[in-house]
Amino acid sequence: MTPERRARAEELIARYPQAQSALIPFLQFCQAQDGYVTEQAISDGAEMAGITPAKARSIASFYSLLFKEPVGKHVVQICRTLSCMLRGADELQAHARKRLGLRNGETSADGAFTYEEVECLAACDRAPCLQHNLEFHYDVTPAEFDRLLETWAARDPATTMPAE
């Protein structure tokens, strides 16, 4: 483990009565640096929590916001559940897939974009909604999506999935 990660691990462990509670926050921290949960992060996390890497991998695999493989710099997640569907999510998704040239779950070859259709984001009154690197956008029309896409493409985010 790098000294930086060890320091972070210790800081996280101190928040909880038991060290394993720090595992997910630690993996979130590593993901924010590496872009996804690497094998090194798994083994560091396992060491920190006092569990086997296999167990840490199994735990990480449970959570949809911990990525097992590299994702794009821009992760675009559009809600696909009922309330958004009632207010135009199907059209938005079709438009987004076409504009990005990606199907659900795919990452572009240049590593710029990952596109996902996700479950209810708890913003149903401003549907359809999406998240871009966990930042909410509400009432997104296809035209609004195009506008967002321009601002994203012009921006190189420091981290795809911020830890905190």
Add this chain to the structure above:
Amino acid sequence: MATFEPVLTRGIGEIDLTDIEVYKQTGGFASLDKALRQMTPEAVAGEVSASNLRGRGGAGFPTGKKWSFLPNDGRPRYLVCNCDEAEPGTFKDHMLLEATPFSIIEGLIISAYAIRAQKIFMYIRGEFLDGYRIFRRALEQATLQGYAGRRILGTDLSMDIVMHRGAGAYICGEETAMLESIEGKRGEPRLKPPFPANAGLYGMPTVVNNVETICCVPPIITRGAAWFASIGPEKCPGPKIISVSGHVRKPGNYEVPMGIPARELIDDYAGGLLPGRRLKAIQPGGGSSAAIFEEDLDTRIDFDSLAAKKTMLGSGGFVVMDDTTCMVRASQTLVRFFEHESCGQCTPCREGGQWVARMVSRLEAGEGSASDLRVLNTINNTITGTNLCPLGDSIMPFLSSVLRRFPEEFEAHVRMAGCPLRAVALGATG
């Protein structure tokens, strides 16, 4: 409607309640002051019991009773606040987190005082990164000014709130899955008993309360249990935030007195249906609830009245569907949701959810068969009530209710090899 005064959402959208000075100017922390300086923990818990407050997370269990189950055996006790809101159609906790974080902090400290908790854990859904940051800033301010942390308000009470971010899993909103998740494990629900009151977080006595429930506590302490109990039905009183979405003119969160008729919520609060449309179905309690229909519009919105209609108030996610909605497509989004979110421990939920989602998707794609319909009509008893947590029991209620009500719509998907509503729409637009 005119006489009801909102308390949980007061000021939201008008003033900046994320500013601690603004919160204080509106009477913020007066309740904490009263509880800590003038009341014993038992008196606070007694007041909450007497208010008949029922949990706002979905199950509607009496909060005072939940608190009273904690054993007096000297072990440390924990309070966990459930802000993992992910029930389809529900967005009230998301709003409270971002718009009024000090109400949550005040409610948490009072509740922790009442149950003599040693520590508070605030579990925030991973997707709510903005909310997490807003809450963290609020907690820093509250700690700096002595409303949380060491020696609160100069009293002997010290109380830390540990913030824990989720990482994407609906099931972690189930209380025992949440405990597993905080312990750094897969969010797999535990078999109950033992209940969290006896063996909760790290095996210790634990109470898990929803954000909105916690936000009800300060006004109960300030205004008294009798005030709270006087709003709405005797057995499930109080103000309640209903999240209204779907085909209404003004979707949004509406704080209403418990027990108003569904019609009033749709017409008076949410502005009615979109122009020229007719009501087809409503999910009154989030994605897990069975639908109600036009003839049920006089049903009162509270735990008991909706249970009498064989559905539930649940988390208060009120999804309105008009006559342009295909019930097969609507069902598909929900069964697919539960299929995706199943933790996989129980066979009926893991396998049943998958098969049901496949069958409904086939119907929607125009590839369904009469045998799919027969299975969907009879599979309810095989899936519902056979799992260790409520997720598996949430797969079928909506689907079964609309299958019963609109059998011809499902049959038409088989007969016409696709959606009849879409065919009409395509015909209309040429």
